[in-house]
Each structure stands twice: as structure tokens, then as C-alpha cells.
Amino acid sequence: MPNQPPTAIAEKPAGFLRAFRDDTIGTFGEIQRKYGDIVRMRFFGPLHSYVFYHPDHFKHILVDNNKNYSKMPAPSFVVMQPLVGKGLLTSDGDFWLRQRRLAQPAFHRKRLADFGRIMTSATTNMLDSWQPNQSFDIQAAMNLLTLEIVGKTLFGIDLVQDGGKIYDAVDLAGESIVKLSTNPLGMLAVRVPFVPTTRKLNEAVSVIDQVIDRIIAERRADPTDHGDLLSMFMLAEDEETGERMNDRQLRDEVQTMVLAGHETTALLLTWAFYLLAQHPDEYKCVLAEIDAELGSRTVTLDDLPNLTYIDQVLNETMRLYPPAYTMARYCNEPDVIAGYDIAGKSVISLSTYHLHRHPDFWPNAEQFDPERFSAENSKSRHRFAFLPFGAGPRQCIGNRFAMMEAVLILVTVLQRFKLQVAAGYVPELEPQITLRPKNGIPVSVTPR
Numbered sequence: 046m047p048n049q050p051p052t053a054i055a056e057k058p059a060g061f062l063r064a065f066r067d068d069t070i071g072t073f074g075e076i077q078r079k080y081g082d083i084v085r086m087r088f089f090g091p092l093h094s095y096v097f098y099h100p101d102h103f104k105h106i107l108v109d110n111n112k113n114y115s116k117m118p119a120p121s122f123v124v125m126q127p128l129v130g131k132g133l134l135t136s137d138g139d140f141w142l143r144q145r146r147l148a149q150p151a152f153h154r155k156r157l158a159d160f161g162r163i164m165t166s167a168t169t170n171m172l173d174s175w176q177p178n179q180s181f182d183i184q185a186a187m188n189l190l191t192l193e194i195v196g197k198t199l200f201g202i203d204l205v206q207d208g209g210k211i212y213d214a215v216d217l218a219g220e221s222i223v224k225l226s227t228n229p230l231g232m233l234a235v236r237v238p239f240v241p242t243t244r245k246l247n248e249a250v251s252v253i254d255q256v257i258d259r260i261i262a263e264r265r266a267d268p269t270d271h272g273d274l275l276s277m278f279m280l281a282e283d284e285e286t287g288e289r290m291n292d293r294q295l296r297d298e299v300q301t302m303v304l305a306g307h308e309t310t311a312l313l314l315t316w317a318f319y320l321l322a323q324h325p326d327e328y329k330c331v332l333a334e335i336d337a338e339l340g341s342r343t344v345t346l347d348d349l350p351n352l353t354y355i356d357q358v359l360n361e362t363m364r365l366y367p368p369a370y371t372m373a374r375y376c377n378e379p380d381v382i383a384g385y386d387i388a389g390k391s392v393i394s395l396s397t398y399h400l401h402r403h404p405d406f407w408p409n410a411e412q413f414d415p416e417r418f419s420a421e422n423s424k425s426r427h428r429f430a431f432l433p434f435g436a437g438p439r440q441c442i443g444n445r446f447a448m449m450e451a452v453l454i455l456v457t458v459l460q461r462f463k464l465q466v467a468a469g470y471v472p473e474l475e476p477q478i479t480l481r482p483k484n485g486i487p488v489s490v491t492p493r
């Protein structure tokens with residue numbers, strides 16, 4: 046007899062999916078409180094799913110036995126395929142490894158310095174348009190900024206020039222993907238064009254495709270090396286066959302970087318501005334560090350090692366509000382985790398949001414306290430208790446890019462403006478593909 050982990054059984058066939066759709070984070074939390082750190086979930090028929098919350102289990106799945114845990118066909122990746130195809134985020138095996146090796150050099154340190162200049166200059170341009178006492182949604186502002194940055198740094202293109210057309214389409218596509226991933230028939234529905242959610246998804250994808258196809262066509266017409274990620278992908282040749290990537294593969298990789306590489310960082314910044322506005326003492330420490338290390342001088346990549354408190358603030362922000370709040374896998378062969386049998390051909394969810402608030406590793410977990418991430422306080426912590434960028438071979442390829450971008454934007458904004466959130470405003474969580482505040486976060490700004 047298999048030694049099953051504690052099992053949560055939905056009262057109605059689609060009960061869990063409905064609960065996850067209505068309140069993903071609350072449902073994960075409730076299941077953990079009731080059943081513990083490994084929970085088996087019965088949906089209907091033979092479909093098994095497991096949720097994990099403990100750092101040892103994250104380590105096992107993402108690192109030690111990662112070969113047994115693929116991305117496909119986990120439902121949340123299947124429903125992403127119309128948008129990102131077989132790009133880095135959703136592919137597996139040798140194909141994924143080849144693409145990962147091709148993309149890696151675009152994120153090396155010597156490239157990051159050039160990216161830094163683009164990041165600060167885009168931020169300065171944005172700030173030039175901010176008016177004293179103006180109120181606006183900081184999440185929307187950060188989204189546009191990071192979309193512009195990912196386009197310019199990795200592909201040498203201006204993704205916001207089309208008046209936010211791509212921005213709206215990515216948003217709409219994300220919404221449809223989340224709807225499909227919490228629908229019991231979503232994996233089938235995504236293949237049926239007349240299902241309303243699938244139709245919406247396909248319409249959004251075709252808007253994005255038009256822009257990306259144009260970019261690829263322009264590059265094909267001028268195939269010299271532009272020194273960016275798009276050129277790396279276009280000029281790379283398969284070692285054995287000499288073949289180059291076709292337009293479809295290029296489109297998938299561009300789409301993947303656009304999806305994975307902008308809203309995540311925008312949310313880190315949004316939540317950081319929100320938390321700082323709520324915590325005046327920590328806000329003061331951030332300003333003191335900026336004044337001591339930089340004054341009004343433009344911040345660069347070389348300043349990062351000296352901005353340790355800001356780094357702690359960003360880490361503490363991602364602990365409380367991890368932009369990638371959950372990770373999914375497909376368990377291929379049966380496995381044993383913490384003495385429990387895990388069935389093969391099952392769907393795995395890793396709840397990063399709850400990992401980051403696990404009471405055994407995070408005392409007063411709800412409290413914002415950047416001191417947790419001081420060198421001293423981090424020493425004895427479990428290495429897998431904090432995983433905003435994942436772990437193992439599938440760890441985020443853009444982690445250093447994102448941290449640099451977040452520091453440069455945060456500093457550049459705070460050098461010039463003070464941000465305030467309306468008194469008493471409490472954002473509601475809206476877990477879409479990433480962890481958003483529902484309806485954004487309204488701020489008002491005054492020059493410093």
C-alpha cells in the first residue's frame with residue numbers, strides 16, 4: 046500500500062479548482078493549515094495533484110531530483126503555450142537546454158552595465174513627465190517602464206511606441222491564461238478556438254504577434270549583429286546541423302522574455318514603493334543610504350554592492366509579495382518525498398508565497414522587516430526558505446537583470462520624488478500569473 050500524504054478531497058468535483066480560481070492564495074493557505082507541508086489533492090477520476098510548502102521539498106523537486114519534474118504537461122504551462130509556444134519558460138529537455146545556453150550570455154555582467162544605462166535613462170524620461178502632487182497608479186507606471194526596458198535592452202526595440210497596445214494585449218492574455226488554468230477542462234478548451242476565453246486569448250496573442258513579427262522581419266532584412274539577445278538567437282547555429290532558429294522559435298523566445306521579464310520586476314517595485322510608504326523608518330534608512338552613497342549622482346551597476354540596505358528592502362518585499370507566488374511541475378515517475386509516495390503523472394504545485402511565510406523559518410512572518418536579510422541574520426537560514434527566483438536548472442535567467450533593474454529604478458525615483466499612498470489604502474491581492482495588487486496602487490508624488 047502506498048504511503049499517501051494527508052489528502053484533501055473536494056466536496057464537489059470541480060470544488061478545488063473553483064476555490065483556487067476565487068482565492069488561490071487563501072486556498073493554498075487553508076490546505077496547509079489543515080493538512081500540513083505536503084498535501085495530496087483529489088480532483089476527480091485518476092487526476093492527482095500535490096502541494097508542497099517546505100524548503101526541503103522545494104529543494105528535492107527543483108534541484109536534487111529535478112529531472113523527474115518537467116514543466117510540460119503541467120496545466121498552467123499548457124495553457125500558456127498559445128502565448129509563449131516552446132520558449133524557455135515552457136520547454137523541457139535538450140531543446141530547453143540548447144535555448145538556455147544560447148540566451149545565457151545576454152545576461153552576463155558585461156552586458157548588464159550597458160543595460161543599466163538604458164534602465165536609468167528610461168526611468169529619468171518617465172520622471173520628467175511626473176508633475177508635483179500628481180496621483181496615479183504606480184503599478185501601471187512600473188509596467189510600462191519595465192516593458193520599455195525589456196524591449197530596448199534585449200531586442201533593441203521600443204515596445205511602448207504602439208501606445209500601450211502590447212501592454213493591454215499581454216494583460217488580456219494573462220487573464221485568459223489564469224481563467225483556463227483554473228478550469229477543469231482548460232487544457233482541452235485552450236485548443237478549441239470558439240471557447241470564449243480561448244478566443245480572447247487568441248485575439249490578444251495575435252495583437253502581440255503582429256508587433257513581434259514586424260520586429261523579426263525588420264531584423265531579417267538587416268541581419269547584422271546588433272549585439273542583443275535577438276541577434277544571439279538569430280545568428281546562433283545548431284552545432285550538428287548548422288540550422289538556425291526559424292521565425293516561430295524566435296517569436297516564442299521574444300514573447301517569453303516579454304512575458305517573464307517585465308511585469309515581475311514591475312510588481313517587485315510596486316510592492317516595494319507600497320511597503321516603504323507604509324514604513325517611514327525603513328523609508329528613511331533607504332533615503333539615508335541613497336544620500337550617503339550617491340547624492341544626486343546617477344546610479345550605476347558598480348554602486349550595487351554598496352546599496353546593501355536597498356537590497357534587503359527588495360528581498361523583504363519579494364518575501365512578502367513574491368511576484369512568482371507559485372511554481373508548477375509535472376511529476377513523471379513515482380517518487381518518495383519525506384517518506385510519502387508521490388504518484389507518477391501527477392501535477393505539482395510549490396507555494397512560494399507560503400514558503401516565504403512558513404512559521405518554522407520566518408518568525409513574525411507577516412511583519413515587514415528588511416533586517417531579516419542582513420548578512421548576519423541570513424547566515425543560519427535554510428537556503429531554500431527564500432526562492433523568489435526559483436532554484437536549480439530552471440532558476441530565473443533574468444534574476445540579476447531584475448535585481449539590478451529594481452535597484453536602479455527605485456533609487457532614480459526616490460532621488461527625485463517622495464511617494465505617498467493614500468492613508469488607509471489596503472491593497473487586495475490579485476494572484477494572476479503574477480501576484481498583483483487588485484486595481485493597482487494609487488500614489489501621489491511630491492518632488493524631494
Ligand code: HEM
Nearest residue numbers: 133134305306309310368369372434435439441442443447
Ligand atoms: C523580480 C523579477 C522576477 C522574478 C520574481 C522572476 C521569477 C522567476 C521564477 C520564480 C522563475 C522560475 C519558474 C519555475 O521554475 O517554474 C523564472 C523563470 C524565468 N524568468 Fe524570471 N523573474 C523575474 C524577472 C525576470 C526577467 C527580468 C527576465 C528576463 C528579462 C526573466 C525571464 C525568465 C525566464 C526566461 C525564465 C525561464 C527560465 C528557464 O526555465 O530556463 N525573469 N522567473
